[in-house]
Amino acid sequence: MDRYEPLKIEAKWQKIWEEEKPFKVTEEPNVPKMMVAEMFPYPSGAGLHVGHVRNFTIVDVLTRFFMQQKINTMRPFGYDTFGLPAENYAIKTGTAPQDVTKTNIENFRKQAKRLGYAIDWDREINTSDPEYYKWTQWCFLQLYKKGLAYQKESYQWWCPVDQTVLANEQVENGHCWRCGHEVEKKKMKQWFFKITEYADELLEEIDSLDWPEKIKTMQKNWIGRSVGAEIEFLLDSRSSGAWQGEEKRRSPVATGRADAGREPSKNSITVFTTRPDTILGATFLVVAPEYPSLEALLTDDTREEVLAYKAASLKKSEIERQENKEKTGVFTGSYAINPATKEKIPIYVADYVLAGYGTGAIMAVPAYDDRDREFAEKFNLPIVEAELVDRDLYGTPKITYKMRDWLISRQRYWGCPIPIAYDKDGDPHPIPEDQLPVIHPEVKDYQPDDTGRSPLAKATDWLKVTIDGEEMTRETDTLDGYACSSWYLWRYASPHDDKAAWDKDAIKYWEPVDYYVGADHAVAHLLYIRFWCKFFADQGFLPFREPIKKLIYHGYINAPDGKKMSKSKGNVIDPLDVINEGYGADTLRTYEMFIGPVELDAAWDPRSVGGVYRFLNRCYNLVFKADDDAFSRSSGAWQGEEKRRSPVATGRADAGRENGIAIRHRVIKKVTTDIHKCQFNTAVAALMEYVNDLYKQGASEEDLITLAKLLKPFAPHLASEMLEKLGADDEWPVWDEKYLTSDTVEIIVQINGKLRAKLTVNAEDLEDEEKIKSLALADEKVAKYTTNGIRKSIFVKKSHLLNFVV
């Protein structure tokens, strides 16, 4: 006769799970497997927030659901620990990021345990652990060996606040993804991963993924494939600039894209166009301000003005470029020959042409392109409505992508060291694999500066390294954190392997990941991990080419006022507070599953939390507050099924409406199919409905066991307590379709599509349309409308519906 005391029950079961490790798994070749994981968290000092709880609970519901079905289910856990917050904290307080990280991990682990997650704690990983990043460095070297990790000097996004370069994927509307400050362009020599090598496959396989359409579309847009042609325009030698007098010669057909560092020819300009058929209307050329051989196009008359324009463009932030789309530009002083018309056309420089896309130069066809027309009108250039020509006549077919190579160097301390050293000529050499890991050096001063070198440069002893007897200097940049998270899912298969990044047999059994749950990183992380997967599959290290089968992308949880939770607004709900107030972890978990459809944002509602608590309390009472009195009072309320126990309700005798077996099998089916579809909110609603029914009509032993089993993925502590009391295991129940049909069915009778009567008939009468019709016509409510006869009748057996048209 105890009250429902979640904190007591939860402590009891958490201790049992800690000691007995029921969630520890190993490969069992003859047992079906599942692998379920969340996007691992960055362990911040603030601890878990309600968004983490939503994320982790979705994973946990699936995990327990599969475990209860005797599927060998792995649910690992890890921490994405490299990154700016720990480093900025270090700069502010002098505490080593290593120490901050350790504290934060301990806190996260403790809190995750407090939520009762079915984690295999022997599969815990941490990206800043040398045992882990040793293999991140190994991955880098594999890419380096195949030429997919390379250095290039070019203009890059630079965040002046974080004092580091950023990948394109980390620049959001011209702002740094971390600190929000506007980014600038800076010319630097940096490391890249050649993701563009896999652009085609990354694009083509998107369609086969069981991922939300939203994410798939974003990835497609990001890759941005365009089919067109490259066309070479020779410069007009008699009319211009610095190259004058140089020997005129045809340049070889260009193949690479501007991004790959190709040096354009000095006596021709190659453009990329998706409309090579409009070449007769090309009346001028435009090159980007950063166009590599711009200098060669200039004349004494134009040099000063063009260089001033270039300098101004580089200084302009992305935001300014976006806000002011008014076309600007300057004539270079040079002309080119349109290969189709043989006419001499002027060459302009303008910042509406992007250096990083295509060849950094375009042929302007103002009659067919709005942007070119705008430019032509402003600068009084001819607009020619020319005929179209065959697409292949003047150019080489060419496919171009918006996606650029992935810039991975960071000029920051708290990241994975890049395993490279430079000889005295400055040429890079890989650190031999047997010298890994390149251990992260301790430094005294974490402050970055604008020298373009990371604080690692201050670890003077560490910088020196000997490779093959030669003295070298280590690379001081660190790897983008996304590199560390591009392979962690594979590490889960064999997290303590010291011979390899991942064990081939283990990974073959466990992966690809069956369900991956998260709320962010639509392009960056989810594109990078696909890229690495394809690369390592090509090297024979992975037996699959896509790492994630099903992706679940959930919405955010906002404050009760609908606004984003933030410390500064003071509207943050701390999940641990909710637990400790007395609601417990089960209520918190179940509430967050009930809050709304997974994919949608939701607002926290403290009163609804109470509603979920009441529901769990009712579940508890059904099992623990039953007494023999209520037992006998309610037995007989149901048509002769098993002995029913009803704790509270008097067992209202409205049986005949439905029988208990049907209700039970219906809820099993509903909860099972809903979890499969990740419709957790309606699964919880179905359980609530079931409990309401049991209160009204009495519950059998079988009902209570079923309830506890179905409840367990959501509220595992309470459900375990119930099952223990009932002396039952937690094996997931199965429904039998034959119990879902009852002896009688309700027929909906409509007149002209409007509901007019409901008829209860024997189930077998569904086969007899004429009988149902006559029964319906005999109904007085129906008869009222059919006095003038019936023009038509439609009977829909599957919907139990009969419609008369009068």
Added chain:
RNA sequence: GCCCCGGUGGCGGAAUUGGUAUACGCGUUCGACUUAAAAUCGAAUGGAGAAAUCCAUAUGAGUUCAAGUCUCAUCCGGGGCACCA
């Protein structure tokens, strides 16, 4: 500007895919228990109406025996892309 989604009670949201609109929860009201309150339990709850009925899924048309669901137009909200040649 272009491309996707959405719009259902006082609120969060259901609706077997064209077939009983508003499940479940919150809130509200009433009742039971209590000296009282809380908790708990029960009942009611889209709107109008005494009732029969009528009207309701952003708005307007259309298709259909039947439309929240399909088609077209309009309005509003959210997301993505955004000078990518």
